[in-house]
Amino acid sequence: MRSIVLLFLIAAAGFGQPAEKTVIVRPTEIDDVLVNPGIGFMTFQRFNGDALNEGLKWTEGYPIVYQEFKGTLENKNHPMTSIAYFRVYWKFLEPEQGKYRFDLLDTALKTAHNRKQTLMLRVAPYGTRNDNDVPDWYRTMMGPEPGLKIAKWRTNPEDPRYAQHFGKLIREIGKRYDGHPDMESVDLAIVGAWGEGAGAADLTEATRRALVDSYLESFSKTPLVMLLTDEKTNKYGISKKPVGWRVDCLGDMGGFSNPNWSHMQDYYPQAIINFGMKDAWKKAPVSLEVCWVMQHWKNKGWDVDYIIDQSLKWHISSFNGKSSAVPDEWWPQVNRWLKKMGYRFVLRKFTYPAAVRSQGKIAFTTWWENKGVAPIYKEFPLALRLKGTQRTEVLLTDADIRTWLPGDNLYDNAVFVPAGMPDGEYELAIGILDPQTRVPAVKLAIAGVDAGGWYPLGKIQISGN
Structure with a gap:
């Protein structure tokens, strides 16, 4: 379960610009014991x-x-x-x-x-x-x-x-x-x-x-x-x-x-x-x-x-x-x-645009809480996944999650939509990946994980090809 809210933001250039929709996702925390790398x-x-x-x-x-x-x-x-x-x-x-x-x-x-x-x-x-x-x-x-x-x-x-x-x-x-x-x-x-x-x-x-x-x-x-x-x-x-x-x-x-x-x-x-x-x-x-x-x-x-x-x-x-x-x-x-030993990552909030143009940026904000007692000590890439009917792409971020000490952590950034992505609706998901295989390796303490270990956040529209 997760809550999703659409906000209409007025562009900074002035009221004459078309409104942009921002999706706000607040995932549901779970209380499961998680088996995760290194802990x-x-x-x-x-x-x-x-x-x-x-x-x-x-x-x-x-x-x-x-x-x-x-x-x-x-x-x-x-x-x-x-x-x-x-x-x-x-x-x-x-x-x-x-x-x-x-x-x-x-x-x-x-x-x-x-x-x-x-x-x-x-x-x-x-x-x-x-x-x-x-x-x-x-x-x-x-x-x-x-x-x-x-x-x-x-x-x-x-x-x-x-x-x-x-x-x-x-x-x-x-x-x-x-x-x-x-x-x-x-x-x-x-x-x-x-x-x-x-x-x-x-x-x-x-x-x-x-x-x-x-x-x-x-x-x-x-x-x-x-x-x-x-x-x-x-x-x-x-x-x-x-x-x-x-x-x-x-x-x-x-x-x-x-x-x-x-x-x-x-x-x-x-x-x-x-x-x-x-x-x-x-x-x-x-x-x-x-x-x-x-x-x-x-x-x-x-x-x-x-x-x-x-x-x-x-x-x-x-x-x-x-x-x-x-x-x-x-x-x-x-x-x-x-449930406390090592790290335990809860994604509290994630925001992203409801629609972007092909080769444009997906600007996003994240708020995480590490509810464990330690950080993660090895590099595991934080990534977003765009999954459509014709094409799927994994977009790596530059987040250094080793710095996420117990308590609140913020990470805001943007990733580019790859060239040639077909127009249409995509599922946007998040995951922390194995650095060798590039598949999800770290389980999050939130609901909604799919069979591949990704956490779907919502839909995003890509257009402009």
Whole structure:
């Protein structure tokens, strides 16, 4: 549903000129959960349609064990997603020095694409077990390393060979995949078990810069997301270019050894401000990961509404629930979360002329409201479509919708009617398109979408051929 009003405007040249009709469209807002690029829940080491992890367990860091596709993209007991997250240890990507298993990334990217997802990536230097140490060739080079300064270090990052070899892998990945249309973002992980950044604050400035620069200098198109680790590392990264941030323990309300300390109350609120990341969300995404799994939150009796509201305050765009089931009783809260997470575009008003001449301009005005908590971070063209009985044309605008922060946004412009458009009545529609395929990719929170993802606005008459 939408309301359409025709206004008669007197031309500025004087009352003797013929009146022009302006159409005013006020679309009807909808309350649906929308699955849109780069936002919402994600799958972890899995893809849309795969079986979830069972119970309270999950896997990470190892090559993906691909499940047979069952023919449906639906995720039982889990929201639909537009993102697949792959976390992989260094040793699997570079089993021999200088020989890279890019096939692991290629297959993940292809599978994500086929499941209507983009791929989020983290290369973790190591884990905590013998089978997820640094690569065998690097361990042979370094030898045993007992008594390291930080408990979650498996190798000394201050040895120049670490930045040289781990940094070279990151640069090779950037050389091959930066700007890949199916690569959603890359975690800027430099040190510590699982790449979570333990001990980053203790690095020398030279080592810190060498590791961080391996990402900053290799990814100019694909968004980077830093682990929220320490003031020196985070402030250095964001001083060089827009980077987002992430944490891996959202929801912890006191589940570790100290009952009077939690990530949600005693670390994240302070670190976001102290590490200089409070406004990072305006230019790059915030991606948060569940601590344990959501069922663990419920078993502990933690307040899911408080956790959700804090994440929204921090401008969350995406959430990794580790491909574990959403507790049945929490679906209302999760759906509320999904309607605010990331961006949510409502077209409030659109005006355009009821008639134009061939090769003339369609001047239009728009008022949008972003009812989410973040902008969109990649370029998606805003376009108009003219659809007639004999010809259809898609007209791209120059709108940069990445600037549409939460709240009201205006965009007024004009597009030319292509030469040779046959006289007649056309349907005018609007859409936000995939930059590669030029078909609608972003769902709007308004009624009336057609089968192709366009939102019809009304009729326009073209004449003068």
